[in-house]
Amino acid sequence: MDLLQWPWIQALIALSTIIICYCFHSLITGKHAQQNLLPEAGGGWPLFGHLFMLSGPDPLHISLSNMADKHGPLFTIRVGPRRGLVVNSWEGAKECYKTNDVAFSTRPRTAAIAHMGYNFAMFGFSNYGPYWREMRKISTLRLLSNRKITALGPMIQARIQALMRSMNEDYWRRVGTRQATVVDLSKIFGDLTIGLMVRTVAGNVEKEMDLEQGEKWRQAVREFIRMMNVFTVSDVVPSLKWLDSLTGAHEAFRRTGKNLDAMLQAWLDEHKKLMKESGTEMEEEEEEDDFMSEMLNVADGVSQEFPVFDADTINKATCQTMMVGGVDTMTVTLTWAISLLLNNRGAMIRVQEELDRHVGRERVVQESDMENLVYTQAVMKETLRLQPPLPVNVREAGEDCVVTGHHIPAGTRLFVNAWKIQRDPRVWDNPLEFRPERFLTGRWQEVDVAGLHYELLPFGGGRRACPGIYLALRTTQLVLATILHEFELETPSGEAVDMTGSFGTTNMKATPLEVCLRPRLSPQLYRDGSNAD
Known part of the structure; x- marks a missing residue:
């Protein structure tokens, strides 16, 4: 034996x-x-450090917040053999995102991204350097420019209105058959955002799919996002990489990545076919309305400058980054916004009164209405303050630096706890209360969520802040305004919504958001609204 x-x-x-x-x-x-190092939180284990305290069941931002109550706003932990810096104050965040922005511009590398993200060709997870800077420039100036987002507006409007029409039809169908009119809004928001991001990334590809194929690619996207949140033993303790083979995690990553890659490659092949049939490339001044077409103009040049990745890989990895980055954040934000409004009925009534005043009940909400819906915008800011979609932003020090006078060695993991910062009683009056009014007057009236105000960091900060902030904001605000304009919402039994979050990278609500819907507008408006393209 x-x-x-x-x-x-x-x-x-x-x-x-x-x-x-x-x-x-x-x-x-x-x-x-x-050296002048920050004090380390107590309770760490040999080799594994504080990992067991950060592995659930409580969400990471809750665990780090509880540790901050004991150890102060800045302290260190050990994540395996690595040191970690935990920041729970806006002053510390400013030093990391502004003073030491370059030093903290590296992302930790995980086995999930290595196997599913084309070996870090996804620029959102690639190391800071020339390749990242080039891809960030392309995403900012071409894929997510104001011009591009404006061009996407009619499509987004049409998709949202198509969903409202479907929900209205479902309501009357259920009423006619005496079925319960309860729906899971979190799932509805998830399907909507997946559809929006697929259309944004790859155009009208789903028009060629039947219902079974459509559900297959939605499931592939959901599974990819879920697997991105899986961490292996070697992510924490590299010397124990051999244990990963026993869990089968790497094989699961490869299988998930292969499924999504097959879908992306099929879309890319179709785009190439259409371009070839047209007989010419797009002119530089022309701007296609999907990212994959746009990337066909630039991917060859990038691959020549960075030959470690071929053009197809760069295109697919970039589209993958955009799609994955947008789906979860928008779904989470919309779910929490409705949940908070259901638990604060006065605020919901005020949103609907604003909508009736500026839009009326004789037409549907248009994107051009949003500039007048200041309270609705404040609701979105307050949602992002209380329930940021990315409550903890994780980075890594690429070089030695100094934070609040303390030495931070290269390789230190950075955990900026936006959830804790945005509930700081030193900064926010009644920080645990849902009060959109705080953004209508005074010092917070002009604050934005783009990472330039370190008291409010729902999308991170510095040069590695989320590049899709404005696309996400414009989309979620329009969805929120539209659903509240066209439907009355309430919980099934009048009870408060459970506000418990789940463990994971994104701040997903732990339980489904089940609501009862009742149309507010004339049935004709649902039929005559914008048609999906």
Whole structure:
């Protein structure tokens, strides 16, 4: 019999590995003992550090907030052999995102992104450097420019109105059959945002799909997003990479990545076919209304400058970044916005009164109406303050730096807890209350969420802040205004909405958002609204 099959021999090997790694870690960290380091939170374990305290069931932002109540706004932890800097104050965030922006412009590398994200060709997860800067420039100036977002407006409007029409038809169908009129809005928002982002990225590809194919690609996107939040042993303790093979995580990553890649490649092949049939490339001054077409004009040039990735990989990875980055954040934001309004009926009534005043009940909401819907915009800001879609922004120090006078070694993981910062009683009056009015007057009237005001960081800050902020804002505000204009909402039994969050990278509500819908407008308006393209 092979001795390695004996459980006590396996346990001895594992214990020996842990002791050796811990001793090595202690030797390395001892070299920094004389440096001015921030104090470390208590309770860490040998080798694994504070990992067990950050692995659930409580969401990460809650665990870090509880530690901040005990250890202060800035402290360090150990995530495996790595040191981690936890920031829970706007002053600390400013030092990281402004003073040390370049130093903290690297993303931690995980096995999930390596296997599913084309070996870090997804620029949202690639290291800071020339490739990242080029792709960021392309995304800002071509894919997510004001001109591009404006061009996407009619499509977004049409898709939203098509959803309202479908919900209205479903309501009357259920009423006619005496079925319950309860719907899961979180799922509806998820399907809407997936459809919007697929259309934005790849054009009208779903028009060629039947219902089964459409559900297949929606499931592929959902699974990809879910697997991105999976961390392996080697992500935390690289020396224990051999344990990953026992869990099957890498194989699951490869399978998930392959499924989404097949979908992206099919879309890309179709785009190339259409371009070839047209007999010419798009002119530089022309701007296609989907990202994949836009990338066909630039991907070859990028691949020549950075030959580590071919043009197809760059195109697919960029489209993948945009699609994945937009789906979860918009779904989460819309779900929390409706949840907060259902628990604060006075605010919901005020939104609807504003809509009736500026839009009326003889037509549907248009994007041009949004500039007049200042309270609706304030509701969105207050939602992002209380329930940011990315409550903890994680980065890594690419070089040594100094934060609040303390030495931060290269390789330190950075955890900026926006959820805690945005509930700081030193900054926000009655920080736990849902009060959109705070953004209508005084110091907060002109504040935005683009990462330039360090008290409000729902999308991160610095040069690696989310590049799709304005697309997400314009879309979610329009969806929120439209659904509140066209439907009365209430919980099934009049009870308060459960506001418990779930563990994961995004701040997803733990339970479905089930609501009862009742149309507010004339049936004719639902039929005559914009048609989906």
